[in-house]
Amino acid sequence: MSDRTMTRQVLLFISVLSLSSVHGQVSYSIPEEMAKGSLVGNIAQDLGLDIKRLKSGKARIYTGDSAEYIELNKERGVLLIKDRIDREALCGQTTPCAVHLQITLEDPIEFYSVTVEIHDINDNAPSFKKNEMKFRISESAMVGAKFVLERAMDLDVGVNGLQSYLLKPTDNFLLKLQNQPDGSKKVEMVLQKPLDREKQEHLFLTLTAIDGGDPPLSGTMQIEITVLDANDNAPVFTQEMYKATITENAAKGTVLSTVSASDADDGSNGRVSYSITNTLDDVPEIFEINEDSGIVVLSGHIDYEKARHYEIHVQASDDGGLSDSSKIIIDVIDVNDNSPIIIIMSKSSSIAEDSVSNTVIAMISVNDPDSDSNGQVHCGINENIPFTIKSTSNGFYSLVTDSDLDRERASEYNISVTCSDEGVPSLSSSVTLTLQISDVNDNAPVFERSSYEAYIIENNTPGLSIFTVKARDADWNQNARVSYILDDSSVNGVPVSSYVSVSAESGVIHAVRSFDYEQIKDFQFWVKAQDGGSPPLSSNVTVKIMIQDQNDNAPQVLYPVQTSSSLVAEMVPRSADVGYLVTKVVAVDVDSGQNAWLSYKLQKATDRALFEVGLQNGEIRTIRQVTDKDTVKQRLTVVVEDNGQPSRSATVNVNVAVADSFPEVLSEFTDFTHDKDYNDNLTFYLVLALAVVSFLFITCLVVIISVKIYRWRQSRVLYHSNLPVIPYYPPRYADTLGTGTLQHVYNYEVCRTTDSKKSDCKFVRPCSQNVLIMDPSSTGTMQRMQSEQNILDEPDSPLEVCYI
Incomplete structure (x- = not known):
């Protein structure tokens, strides 16, 4: 609508209102696309106007932009379609769609509004922007x-x-x-x-x-x-197996076969290349294949007498990495003739080992295109297998079992069926059937050994793996799954499970505790191996554990006994010759084997040139003639070592007196009692201990006396009160001479010397014929102790000497 038209409508409307003229309003509904001249409505009748009034009043219609659609016929007093109305062009998607008209009259001025609603009709089909x-x-x-x-x-x-x-x-x-x-x-x-x-x-x-x-x-x-395309299709050979024949005199380059594989993919995903994949034979040197065309040709020399058949494994691969495989069976013949053709009609891939005889495993059809005797075929199978082939009718054979099967003896059979004709030379063909023998639990586990012996060093850490028992079951899969169980037994009254344990899966035997060779040297038990069949089968094996010694004990010196009060000295006369036996160091080691092999060495001596110690026997002998210049007092320190790794040792001091008479020895050895080697601290500890014991003794004595006095007073009170008195003694105590409550009578023997520091009690049993017991408390008398039996003869005899 133009600005001018809008202005005229607005002015007209204002003028009509100012005149306060009476006006009315009417509405019409019409469909779109009505033909030109079609009646919209009788406006004169609907507004109540006379046709003459329309003419005299110069009726006009104002439609704005809609003027092109509606017109007023004053002669008839009706509204008509002036032009075709397209609702979509007029209003688009706006609803409702209407045309608004104004009718004016003059003399007097009158104003009327007319609304014509345009209804949509289905005149437009849905459409797409693109076709x-x-x-x-x-x-x-x-x-x-x-x-x-x-x-x-x-x-x-x-x-x-x-x-x-x-x-x-x-x-x-x-x-x-x-x-x-x-x-x-x-x-x-x-x-x-x-x-x-x-x-x-x-x-x-x-x-x-x-x-x-x-x-x-x-x-x-x-x-x-x-x-x-996506690489979702692997190449597929047209055949799973190709067959070809070639004469032994064929020239190099002779075409044997053409393999073909198709790939449904497109582009590089569908491009197929061929290759020979044999690796364990000489096929790659004899045959070759064109990687693009799949043509297999002879590239080497073949000999019918050396090989009658070749099996070429061919692989077809696309550029996407997918592949398929096939094989080519090459039959080598002497002459250009026909071999029998073998067709497997049906076959079983597996059979249970407990199947009965005459069980059919395959049906085979055989025919030879040759005629006469060359077409007469006889079939057989490889020997030494529990199968046989039977002819059921002309050209048909059945492969059956003819004896018991044992999967443990053979779990798989490659049954080669060979059919030969009667030609001269005879031609034949063969086919191989692979038959799996399924397992039945008919074998118990068998240990690798009838018994086991294992060694473990003592002082081991608990949980240490000792060794492994291994049992094998000839069955397969679950029937051959072996579990190991420790048999319930005891060792020295103790359950064996407190000594060792066994892993159920691996058979590894672990030590539960730390072993001590000196307490237990060996023990044995039983391990059971049980398979997983139903019902399970089992077997037992004896296991013996040997404890190996470890050098964990040092040598112990039995003789000479080391003391610190009385002095033991071996006397060597000055007239002793070379090799004179002075004494013998006796030591033992509770270990065993080389850990108990002892060696003796002289560590230090007053005169190392005078004595030597036997490396193996511990004998102390003179190595030269004793002279007057040799001192009377000789002290030797002997080290006893075992042969362990690392070795352990003990040290013993041996006092030797070089003299011909006892007074000489006594005068020299008197000073030994004041040797600085004695520890003065020991005397202090003895005095302190004596003081403590004395204090405790006096305290007990005072307590006992107090108790006695208290009881005596109580008895006196009871006596004066005329009450009966019942004496009471504590249990396990008895009054000994009315002086105390000690349970036992103790006897004490006190040995005193001129030197209070060296006081001691001693209990001596004679040890050697040449032992001198030097007692400082004596008045100078030297006693030679004669033993009833030499300690060297009885190494286990007890030797008890107490010195300080």
Whole structure:
């Protein structure tokens, strides 16, 4: 509407209002697309006006921009269609759509409003902006993947507008609509079935948009889907096995066979290359294959007498890494003739080892295209297997068992069926059937040894792995799964489980405790091996554990006995010759073996040139003639070492008196009692101990006297009170001479010397014929002790000497 027209309408409206003229309003409803000249309404009748008034009043109609659609016929007093009304062009998607008119009259001025509502008709079909959409979707796309489609447009409104969509075909995709906030719908295509480029590389779908008119109108859009390739197909040989024959005199380059594999993929994913994969034989040196064409040719020399058959393993691979395998059976013949053809009609891949005889495992059909005797075929199988082949009818054979099977003896049989004709030379063919023998639990576990012996060093850490028992079961799978169980037994009255444990899975035997060779040197027990069959089978084995000694004990010197009060000295006369036996150091080691092998060494001596110690026997002998210049007092320090690693040792001091008479020895050894080697601290400790014992004795004596006095007073009180008195003695105590409550009578022997520091008590048993007992408390008399039996003869005799 122009500014001028708008101005005129506004002025006219103001002038009408100012005149306060009477006016009215009328409304009409018409459909769009009415023909030109069609009646809208009788305005004169509806407003109550006379046709003459319309003429005299110079009736005019103001429609603004709508003037081109409606006109007033004053002759008839009606409103007519002036031009075709297109609701979509007039109002678009706005509803309701109406045309507003104003009718004015003059003399007097009158003003009337007329509203013409334009109703929509289904004159527009839904349409798409594009006629075609294209998608490129990989065949590896996941189910549920969504693809947004273009929405259709419909200029109509209401029920005549766009109502629904339809997608065809729906083999791989479904249509999904989602309402949007603006009232529109989002159109999506959802993958419901995986795509397969190899089956269909291009898909053509039709998306149809339908409105709600009667009849409904629709618009379509074509959807083209190109399925992109994914390497989801491996090459596939046209045959699982190829066969070829060649004469032994064939030249190099002779074509044997052509293998072929196809890959349904596209591009590099479908490009196939061929290779020979034999590794354990000489096939790669005799045959070669063209990696592009798959042609297998002879590249080496073949000899019928050396090999009648070759099996070539061929692999076809695409550029995506997927592959397939096949094999080529090459039969070498002497002449260009036909070999019998063997066809496996049916076969069993496995059979239980407890199957009865005459169980059929395969049916074979054999024929030879040759004629006469060359076509007469006889079939047989390889020897030394529990099977036989029987002819059931002309050209048909059955392969059956003819003896008991044992999977443990043979778990798999390659049964080679060879069929030969009667030609000269005879031609034959063969086929190999692989038969698996399934297991039955008919074998108990068997230990690798009938008994076990293991060694462990003493002082081990608890939990140490000693060794492993191993049992094998000839069965298979669960029937051969062996578990190890420690048999319930005891060692020296103690359960064996407190000594060792065994791992149920591995059979490893662990030490539960630390062993001491000196307490237990060996023990044995039983281990049971049980399989996992049903019912389970088991076997036992004896295990003996030997404790090995460790050098954990130092040597102990038995003789000479080391004391610190009285002095023991071995006397050597000055007339002693070379090799004179002075004494013998006797020591023992509670260890065993080389840990108890003792050696004796002279560590230090007053005169090292005078004495030596036997390395093995500990004998102390003179190594030279004794002279007058040798001092009387000789002190030797002998080290006793065992042979352990590391070795342990003990030290013993030996006093030797070099003299011909006892007075000489006595005068010299008197000073020994004041030797600085004695420890003065020992005297202090003895005095302190004596003082403590004396204090305790006096305290006990005072307590006992006090108790006696108290009881005496109580008895006196009871006596004067004329009450009966019952004496009471504590249990286990008796009054000895009325002086105390000691349980036992103790006898004490006190030995005193002129030197109070060296007082001691001693209990001596004679040890050697040449031992001198030097007692400082004596008046100078030296006594030679004669033993009833030499200690060297009885090393186990007790030797008790107490010195300070």
